[in-house]
Amino acid sequence: MTTTPAAAANTVVPANTVMIEAQGVQKWYPNGFHALRGCDLRVNRGEVVVIMGPSGSGKSTFIRTFNALEDFQKGRIVVDGIALSNDLRNIDAIRREVGMVFQQFNLFPHLTVLDNLTLAPVLVRKRAKAEVERQAMALLQRVGIAEQASKFPGQLSGGQQQRVAIARALCMEPRILLFDEPTSALDPEMVREVLDVMRNLAEDDITMVVVTHEVKFAEQVAHRVVLMAEGEVVEEAPPQVFFNTPSHERTRRFLDQIL
Amino acid sequence: MNSLLRRLRHELFATPGDAVLSVALLALLTLAMGGLLRWALVQANWAVIQANSTLFAVGRYPAEQQWRLWLLTSLLVGAAGLSWGLLRAHPRADRQGLLWPRNDRVAVGLLAGLAVWLPWALGLTGGIQARWWGLAALLIGLRWLAGRQGASWPPRLLKLVPLVWPLLYLTGMVLIGGGLGVAKVSPSEWGGLLLTLLSASFAILLCFPLGVLLALGRRSELPLLRWASVIYIEFIRGAPLITLLFLGQNIFGFLLPNGLAPERVWRAAWVLTFFAAAYLAEAVRSGLAAVPTGQVEAARSLGLSQARALQHVVLPQALRVALPAMVGQFISLLQDTTLLSLIGLLELLGVARTVMANPEFLGKNAEVYLTLAVLFWCCCAALGLGSRALERRLDPRTVPSR
Known part of the structure; x- marks a missing residue:
């Protein structure tokens, strides 16, 4: 574990360069399972980082610590200049800046698509409803489902639902987007429409951390690819290095299995 | 005609076994219905109901103050017609509802028929018969008007409409009990259907928030709150309502200083409330578990606080899931009000018992009990229909209707 002088002095890294800084993060589940065994990761502004790894390697757990959906027992995480602690105000402040897209979409089934998008900006950011609705319609346009705005999530296909979920996260204007296996629950023919939206997003300024098994997406879009195994970060490299000349045996074995 | 015959044949006489079963059941039904009708139309003596209709409706409520109840009824009927029409004029955004679906036409026909026939059959005076016609006309008229005009009402006005109901409930309390310049009518003079509906609606309205709080308490992470909720729920569910009702009549006297203890009717209504809340909590808990x-x-990753997530995301879904179970609780609560007769209150069953004890109407138990059963059935059917309509409106999975 390397400690930078900045972290040692407990001061905050300038927010304009480093968006997420995780150092030596360790987590045990209540049943004693050691899920994260000292993970380090640094994500710069505007960067797209893809995390890969076999199931059970802790990659989902790791990114869920970034917005405090999972707690951790050891180590340190700084998100957008705010150190994650048990202080609830801190957590709320971080969650406002970090959007998340889930494997199971987790749209609110009792609200229309449009209300799914506007709920949080109106309640949390206290913005005017009419203005948020205009922005929401523009976002739905961007992900290609503006005509479904008054439908309920249950009336949409999986791919459409996931695109709504991305638009919902964007409507809070987050600086960081976390994707937790966004295409794993989709039928194969719907994977592409979601990945296209994510590609489109990556061209923007937004910082993205993506847990996925989509090799092509990682190759084409990621700035860096990270391999996690058994709760540790094994390898971290630009995609052309990661997929062609990985330095770790564990990475080679993983790539043999999926390619 | 031919298709009807074919359908009957297909549904009732598809195989020899089906045919035998159908014939046997039809015979049984005909016998039972025939017997009931013969009894109701020929043998039964409905004078007991005709003579006591006011008693059944409002108990010993003073005759010169009954105009207040008529006023309240017409207000309620008016609000019902208005809400009904507006609901039809504003179907859910993703559906195209009809302004006059078939069920509505049937209901209006049925209500109009009942309003004309029943007061006549009961031999009520001409003035009172006319009032019932007026009430029916008010309901149907407002339903028609609100359905026609409702679509063009400004949204701000529409938002005020649901507020009519709680306002009306408070107005009703004043109209029934007096106060604010209206002459007092002591709760001991309330009775019959009035008392039944009043105690049931009071308990239903108050047990709902209480039950939700108890359910949340039971799932809370604070051990003290959780254990308090569990103990309360399990204690209430372990005791028969009748013992709690008797206990309630005494305990309020011990707990509160003299004069502060509520009137007997209110003591019973509170006991009903606390009783129903425990059962409701379990229904809500099952709904919470389903989210x-x-x-x-x-919700949390979007920055909503715990309370906001509960209010806007968890509870709306949980309550929709729990709705059928909750309405089941409300229906049994309505029927449980008959137990009030055992602690000496003259709700429907209490009135019935005093009527049957009257030497003039000896041996007319069947007529009285049947009337009671029909009255309760009507109230419960209304609750059930309302809940099903609400379920349909709230169900996000239902695809556009017709």
């Missing part, structure tokens, strides 16, 4: 954890995670 996936991903919903809370999604």
Whole structure:
């Protein structure tokens, strides 16, 4: 574990360069399972980082610590200049800046698509409803489902639902987007429409951390690819290095299995 | 005609076994219905109901103050017609509802028929018969008007309409009990259907928030709150309502200083409330358990606080799931009000018992009990129909209707 002088002095890294800084993060589940065994990761502004790894390697757990959906027992995480602690105000402040897209979409089934998008900006950011609705319609346009705005999530296909979920996260204007296996629950023919939206997003300024098994997406879009195994970060490299000349045996074995 | 015959044949006489079963059941039904009708139309003596209709409706409520109840009824009927019409004029955004679906036409026909026939059959005076016609006309007229004009009402006005109901409830309390310049009518003079509906609606309205709080308490992470809720729920569910009712009549006297203890009717209504809350809490808890954890995670990751996530994401879904079970609780609560007769209150069953004890009407128990059963059935059917309509309106999975 390397400690930078900045972290040692407990001061905050300038927010304009480093968006997420995780150092030596360790987590045990209540049943004693050691899920994260000292993970380090640094994500710069505007960067797209893809995390890969076999199931059970802790990659989902790791990114869920970034917005405090999972707690951790050891180590340190700084998100957008705010150190994650048990202080609830801190957590709320971080969650406002970090959007998340889930494997199971987790749209609110009792609200229309449009209300799914506007709920949080109106309640949390206290913005005017009419203005948020205009922005929401523009976002739905961007992900290609503006005509479904008054439908309920249950009336949409999986791919459409996931695109709504991305638009919902964007409507809070987050600086960081976390994707937790966004295409794993989709039928194969719907994977592409979601990945296209994510590609489109990556061209923007937004910082993205993506847990996925989509090799092509990682190759084409990621700035860096990270391999996690058994709760540790094994390898971290630009995609052309990661997929062609990985330095770790564990990475080679993983790539043999999926390619 | 031919298709009807074919359908009957297909549904009732598809195989020899089906045919035998159908014939046997039809015979049984005909016998039972025939017997009941013969009894109701020929043998039964409905004078007991005709002579006591006012008693059944309002108990010993003073005759010169009954105009207040008529006023309240017409207000309620008016609000019902208005809400009904507006609901039809504003179907859910993703559906195209009809302004006059078939069920509505049937209901209006039925209500109009009942309003004309029943007061006449009961031999009520001409003035009172006319009032019932007026009430029916008010309901149907407002339903028609609100349905026609409602679509063009400004949204701000529409938002005020649901407020009519709680306002009306408070107005009703004043109209029934007096106060604010209206002459007092002591609760001991309330009775019959009035008392039944009043105690049931009071308990239903108050047990709902209480039950939700108890259910949340039971799932809370604070051990003290959790244990308090569990103990309360399990204690209430372990005791028969009748013992709690008797206990309630005494305990309020011990707990509160003299004069502060509520009137007997209110003591009973509070006991009903506390009793129903425990059962309701369990229904709500099952609804809460049905909301996936991903919903809370999604709400929290959008920055909603715990309370906001509960209010806007978890509870709306949980309550929709729990709705059928909750309405089941409300229906049994309505029927449980008959137990009030055992602690000496003259609600429907209490009135019935005094009527049957009257030497003039000896041996007319069947007529009285049947009337009671029909009255309760009507109230419960209304609750059930309302809940099903609400379920349909809230169900996000239902695809556009017709």
